[in-house]
Amino acid sequence: MISINDNQKIGIAISGFGLLFLFLGMLLFFDKGLLAMGNIMFLCGLALIIGLERTFRFFFQKQKVKGTVAFFGGILVVLLGFPFTGMCIESYGFFIIFSGFFPVAINFIRRIPVIGNILNLPGISHVAAKLEGQSRYNV
16 A cells, blocks of 8 residues: 655645636636636645655656646746636646656556446547557557
């Protein structure tokens, strides 16, 4: 079993609240206050969960520079008062940064009984295969 210290527990809670604020900010027509709070809380929670050094190493890897610039640039644009544009830029950066994690997540989701069947539906399976980085139609 994995042991979680108190800082990591607090980080999980702060990240959860950050994601909740981001969701509510988008639900309430891109409310810039909620989006800004959600972004800040998510990043602080991530730093508490994995540590400051690992957070910096994760975001500032050489192959992730483009995504990191877009992600933090999107956060800056949200903080400057342009929430829709900032969230679009931030989403692009998030996709670039975490694109290496998508194949692992999709393979895990495929093994879940009900959701795995949904991922095998005709339209969805093509999108999942693209995110996974493989072609399922090769012979």
